Amino acid sequence: GLGLVILVLMLKKIGLDEECFDIRAENGETLARITVPVEATRIESLSKLTDEIVRQITSLPHFPDNIVAVQKLLADPKSEMVDIARHISTDPAMTADLLKLVNSAQFMLPKRVDNIVDAVKLVGLKGIRNQLYSYGAQKLLGDDTDTKKKLWDHSYRTAYYAYNLVKNFKPAKRHILDDAYVGGMLHDMGKIVFSTVHPDLLDRIRAFCGEKDIPVQTFEDIAGGMNHAEIGARIAEKWNFPESLVAAIRFHHEPGLMTTDFKDVVFAVYLANAFCEFENGAMTWDQLEPLVVQDYGFQGEAQFRKIVEQFSEGFNKETRRLAGESGKKA
Structure with missing residues (x-):
């Protein structure tokens, strides 16, 4: 009984009422269901806001x-x-x-x-x-802020992982090695662009939210990076990047939506980014896209974890080697 009370209170805390929680007995089993309503206007708002962000980036x-x-x-x-x-x-x-x-x-x-x-x-x-x-x-x-430096550090690691994923798991597709590497380097370009634009952009975006009656939460999602993939892809298109790189940027969180010839590049960049998130505890084995897991032939979490550790060790070793060579030249 106390557990149910606590659960209802937790639901209220995140904006859900009792109607979103249902518990019943069926065929001798107790079933509990939580319904989370999806705001249809939320997706439309994100799209509008993305368009405005891209339009406002005139200083690039x-x-x-x-x-x-x-x-x-x-x-x-x-x-x-x-x-x-x-x-x-x-x-x-x-x-x-x-x-x-x-x-x-x-x-x-x-x-x-x-x-x-x-x-x-x-x-x-x-x-x-x-x-x-x-x-x-x-x-x-640029890399003139701590945020940008961290994003570029993450991008270098992702690029290394993407390249070696193709090299080790897709030997018949070595022709996409370069695309996988650069796709990994630029996959978070939307986040970096967002932190690069002129200082008054955030105020202008907030004003846009008010004018168009877009929920403040939508803006917070954007600021937190939820829609950075689309922002990065739009900028990549503006800069006339190849379609393969645009696809890697746009779908690096949603590889299941990629059905074109660039699927292999997108899968590699997605998985490389997932390696990084898995290392940081931001993603679990169960959250991986099944299509990608199947495509790479991973048999379970233990194998996946071992491969991530091997890749991480390889990247760290390479980083130390390059740092040592730079020190010698200096």
Whole structure:
């Protein structure tokens, strides 16, 4: 009896009344049911608010000219690798990032590469193209706050996991390795964009909520990241990202909605992000998307946990290695 009283009080605390709780006896069993009403207008409100956020982000510039120039070279069938490498070398930061990528565990080279021409050849045209999207987004969005730094740290880990998930579990689909890696890097771009825009945006969004009679809770959902995937995808489309990366950003929390040719990329990014959330205690085995679990052939929580631990150990080892090399160069 006391348990039922406590349960009803808890329901009231989250805004539900007694009518949402039903208990009855059927065929010798006691059945309890809690009904949580879904506000149909909530989804519509989220969509409206997302549109407004994207529309309001007028301060985000286009990609830097040096990146656009390299993209044009990549699109020109007459371009030579040497020409592309020479153009990249005019940007020290871009050169350093490309060399860092080539010398990471992603390529598993027997010795360090310090020549930008060799690096370009190793990464390949598609790899360079994808890295430009990642590099450009990071430069434009920055890492000047603790929130952004944490988000980028999470993104690096997700990218590593996504790449290695494809490499180890989908050897026949190595052609999506680059997409999986960059998709992992940019999957939370919506959160970063939200924290990057001009200072008065939040006030303007709140005003918009008042004008359109959108519940304050909807705004809080957005601020907390509930709809960040769609925001990130809209920005990716604005920046003319490839469809595969847009899909990875848009569906990294809802892989079951992806039915196109980009399903493999979306599944890899979703699972990589799930690895991170599982590590942090933010997700349980039971919450994983069954379609993805089946696609990767996981047999149970014990196996899944072991794989997550192995990936985490690999990422931490790689992070220490890169930090050590940076220290030696300094």
